[in-house]
Amino acid sequence: MTKRLSKDIYERELSALQAKLVDMQAWVQATGARIVIIFEGRDAAGKGSTIKRVSEYLNPRVTRIVALPTPTERERSQWYFQRYIQHLPAAGEIVLMDRSWYNRAGVEHVMGYCTNAQYHRFLHQAPIFERMLVEDGILLLKYWFSVSDTEQERRFRSRAEDPMRRWKLSPNDVLSITKWEDYSRAKDAMFVHTDIPEAPWWEVPSDDKRRSRINMIAHLLSRVPFQMVEREEVVIPPRPESGGYERPPRNLDGYVPDYAATLTHRTPAADE
Numbered sequence: 001m002t003k004r005l006s007k008d009i010y011e012r013e014l015s016a017l018q019a020k021l022v023d024m025q026a027w028v029q030a031t032g033a034r035i036v037i038i039f040e041g042r043d044a045a046g047k048g049s050t051i052k053r054v055s056e057y058l059n060p061r062v063t064r065i066v067a068l069p070t071p072t073e074r075e076r077s078q079w080y081f082q083r084y085i086q087h088l089p090a091a092g093e094i095v096l097m098d099r100s101w102y103n104r105a106g107v108e109h110v111m112g113y114c115t116n117a118q119y120h121r122f123l124h125q126a127p128i129f130e131r132m133l134v135e136d137g138i139l140l141l142k143y144w145f146s147v148s149d150t151e152q153e154r155r156f157r158s159r160a161e162d163p164m165r166r167w168k169l170s171p172n173d174v175l176s177i178t179k180w181e182d183y184s185r186a187k188d189a190m191f192v193h194t195d196i197p198e199a200p201w202w203e204v205p206s207d208d209k210r211r212s213r214i215n216m217i218a219h220l221l222s223r224v225p226f227q228m229v230e231r232e233e234v235v236i237p238p239r240p241e242s243g244g245y246e247r248p249p250r251n252l253d254g255y256v257p258d259y260a261a262t263l264t265h266r267t268p269a270a271d272e
Helices: 007-031 047-055 116-135 149-161 171-178 180-194 209-223 259-263
Strands: 034-041 063-066 093-098 139-146 201-205
Touching: 007 047, 007 093, 007 209, 034 047, 047 063, 047 093, 047 209, 116 139, 116 180, 139 209, 149 171, 171 180, 201 209
Parallel strands: 034 093, 034 139, 063 093, 139 201
Antiparallel strands: none
16 A cells, blocks of 8 residues: 655645646636636545645636536536536636536436437547537546545545535435446546547545645646746836825724634633
8 A cells, every 4th residue: 555645745746736737727817828727526535625625825816617507407418518518628728527428428327317319429529529619729638536435435424524524525425435336437438538639537546635635736737848937027116105095994893803802812722
């Protein structure tokens, strides 16, 4: 078993990689590149936490996270890929997809939310759709986060006991434990049909979240042909002399109460 990555090494390397992501984003803006990064995997595989680290220091006007809700009745009547198309990047944009059109090959198929005809149509059309995106100049990267059954269950139980993260658990998440092999077969079939040269799947072992985040970001940076871009230096001008402005009096009732000030007066016993 691979040794888990230490916190010190993880934080040091993550900071260095995030700085490179900022450089990559500058190149995307300067060149008008378009990038779509798909994050897929089982529930609790670490997709969301990795997206958080990728986007943490990036400009949200340039790098958008797309996490679509359950489709509406109208969207269910559309061509399956239609509601995803509107979220594709324009020039100089990066889109991070927290799950994607591959819902149809995974949860929709396993849980019976689509028909067999719809499922097989997806497996046929997805490679065609993705080749069209790549042919048009979009860089499409697809990552599958792979977690073991024991680690997934551990994370589920941790979420269930944590009131700050309990919202992450849904009935479908819990059912994924009982349908582990069904999801495994669905993933295998999905790879067979959609692992294409133009947009291959990249698998990220994620039992160790620190290691998986570092590995995924490093690989992403290796797949984007970015170069350092000269950025215009921002010069902060000196503050001009006062022109005689006086702030009008304000009623203190309109201010947010200084809750922070009360924290300094708490006794140790009150904090226990």
